[in-house]
Amino acid sequence: MALLEVKDLVTYFPHEKGKVQVVDHVSFTVNERECFGIIGESGCGKSMTATSVMQYHNEVGAKIGGGQILFEGRDVMSFGKKELQDYRGGEVAMIMQNTMSALDPLFTVGDQVAETIRRHTGAGKKEARKRAEEIFTFLGIPADRYKAYPHELSGGMLQRIAGGIAIGSNPKLIIADEPTTALDATVQLQYMQLLKKIQKQTKAAILLISHDIRVIQMMCSRIAVMYAGQIVEEGNTDEIMEHPVHPYTKALLEAANPHALKVDRISTINGQPPFLLNPPATCRFADRCANCTHRCHQQETGLYADNDGGHFHRCILAAEEKERNATENGKIEAFRIREHKAAI
Ligand SMILES: Nc1ncnc2c1ncn2[C@@H]1O[C@H](COP(=O)(O)OP(=O)(O)O)[C@@H](O)[C@H]1O
Numbered sequence: 001m002a003l004l005e006v007k008d009l010v011t012y013f014p015h016e017k018g019k020v021q022v023v024d025h026v027s028f029t030v031n032e033r034e035c036f037g038i039i040g041e042s043g044c045g046k047s048m049t050a051t052s053v054m055q056y057h058n059e060v061g062a063k064i065g066g067g068q069i070l071f072e073g074r075d076v077m078s079f080g081k082k083e084l085q086d087y088r089g090g091e092v093a094m095i096m097q098n099t100m101s102a103l104d105p106l107f108t109v110g111d112q113v114a115e116t117i118r119r120h121t122g123a124g125k126k127e128a129r130k131r132a133e134e135i136f137t138f139l140g141i142p143a144d145r146y147k148a149y150p151h152e153l154s155g156g157m158l159q160r161i162a163g164g165i166a167i168g169s170n171p172k173l174i175i176a177d178e179p180t181t182a183l184d185a186t187v188q189l190q191y192m193q194l195l196k197k198i199q200k201q202t203k204a205a206i207l208l209i210s211h212d213i214r215v216i217q218m219m220c221s222r223i224a225v226m227y228a229g230q231i232v233e234e235g236n237t238d239e240i241m242e243h244p245v246h247p248y249t250k251a252l253l254e255a256a257n258p259h260a261l262k263v264d265r266i267s268t269i270n271g272q273p274p275f276l277l278n279p280p281a282t283c284r285f286a287d288r289c290a291n292c293t294h295r296c297h298q299q300e301t302g303l304y305a306d307n308d309g310g311h312f313h314r315c316i317l318a319a320e321e322k323e324r325n326a327t328e329n330g331k332i333e334a335f336r337i338r339e340h341k342a343a344i
């Protein structure tokens with residue numbers, strides 16, 4: 001069942017010359033107990049998507065330009081103060097990349113975990129402390145760290161504490177935004193295993209955001225690939241790993257692991273993503289794409305179904321090729337499944 005539904009979300013930063021549209025008609029669903037991943041290179045809008053889902057966009061100076069965010073069918077954008085309080089850090093918990101800035105330097109980490117439990121579950125002080133100690137044990141944090149202050153702990157340990165704060169409220173959804181990026185390689189792997197353990201134990205769904213394909217592959221059953229504010233491919237993780245359709249996904253996978261992929265053409269990602277001030281409706285990857293034709297610069301893109309199994313992509317050429325094959329086989333289908341709305 002759908003826990004979180006994001007529909008046609010648009011988030012932008014006002015600019016003297018228009019709107020910097022950093023999240024552009026993004027739609028995805030996170031089902032109960034599932035781990036859904038968003039992957040894409042730095043600056044493509046992953047964090048702003050999460051920030052919008054949490055309704056923290058105002059705090060960073062961004063505005064929502066359209067769309068809907070539904071949590072258990074409830075319209076998050078219309079939440080009042082109390083509902084928003086229960087939602088943020090309660091029903092939905094976040095684990096950020098930079099834990100140090102999320103923790104309060106003046107309180108011990110144990111007290112901070114206990115405080116989350118108290119605030120969101122209504123537990124008394126004593127009960128919250130007991131539960132916090134149980135969480136420390138569960139997360140493999142030595143008991144003597146309970147009274148430590150954030151600056152006294154290593155990055156890996158702080159990230160575990162962040163996990164503890166996240167699960168303290170019994171969330172239904174955990175949003176983990178680059179949770180391992182600040183950690184070194186060996187600790188990264190341990191942390192992913194810990195996240196898996198958290199998911200198994202708490203039965204929470206996870207929205208995992210990362211630029212690291214290995215992290216996403218290890219955790220997620222379905223993924224969305226983002227480029228320049230848009231989802232360019234979405235589907236089952238194994239299927240996308242085996243049969244990536246969008247040239248950006250192919251390049252991303254090759255860059256991560258050039259030998260393991262069965263893609264027909266090797267290309268590296270040269271150049272930069274476009275600046276998203278009043279972005280065009282045509283393909284945003286065209287300037288960096290080895291396969292690009294004149295049509296890619298002229299024709300609006302949409303999301304096209306690659307199969308009936310929930311695999312979508314945003315490549316006009318791949319959709320056209322598929323349509324040609326289908327037509328030759330006497331089967332004419334409409335591959336454009338979700339129209340790109342004109343820029344707001
Ligand atoms: N305060 C801001 N003002 C203008 N643009 C911003 C601001 N914060 C982020 N951006 C832009 O929003 C885009 C998306 O950022 P973000 O969601 O943080 O990317 P990601 O998490 O994928 O690395 C980036 O291109 C970034 O430059």
Ligand SMILES: [Mg+2]
Nearest residue numbers: 046047048178
């Ligand atoms: Mg980010």
